[in-house]
Amino acid sequence: MDDDTRWLNPDERGAWLSFVAMVSLLEAALDRQLQRDAGMPHAYYRILAMLSEVPGRTLRMSDLASITHSSQSRLSHAVARLERNGWVRRRPCPDDGRSTLAELTSAGYAALAAAAPGHVHCVRENLFDRLTPEQVGQLRDICQAALSRLAAEPGVIPIPGACKAVTDTAMG
Numbered sequence: 423m424d425d426d427t428r429w430l431n432p433d434e435r436g437a438w439l440s441f442v443a444m445v446s447l448l449e450a451a452l453d454r455q456l457q458r459d460a461g462m463p464h465a466y467y468r469i470l471a472m473l474s475e476v477p478g479r480t481l482r483m484s485d486l487a488s489i490t491h492s493s494q495s496r497l498s499h500a501v502a503r504l505e506r507n508g509w510v511r512r513r514p515c516p517d518d519g520r521s522t523l524a525e526l527t528s529a530g531y532a533a534l535a536a537a538a539p540g541h542v543h544c545v546r547e548n549l550f551d552r553l554t555p556e557q558v559g560q561l562r563d564i565c566q567a568a569l570s571r572l573a574a575e576p577g578v579i580p581i582p583g584a585c586k587a588v589t590d591t592a593m594g
Contacts, residue, residue, distance in 0.1 A: 460537035
């Protein structure tokens, strides 16, 4: 073993295990809810949501893959399914013939809008309804601190709006 390793102390280990368990169980709850109520997995909802957040509701496929933390092949498969539903359209990038753009269609936006209330209810029920306003602020601050390091990695494109200043996040 490396003597220079900074092992987690008991408090850090407990926080880490709680965090990993919470994220895993929350993701599963969101996926179940979206499958049941909207007929789509959480991964597809995230793709639609990310496209809805950018100007023109359009992103390069490579950027969309980075934002959603998907491989190019996994994203391509998901976008193909979303295209079959009429929710996303792919087209060549006019500035770069090697790139493909993914565009959220009106039908895709409508599907996202229809799924959003149930999704938000699930997030509230499983996370925010259990927290005090002070804890929500602490959670935001903790996430911002970790994101400031993670988002600085080369090639990482964070979710639009996720790395705003804490004061901006508190306002919106």
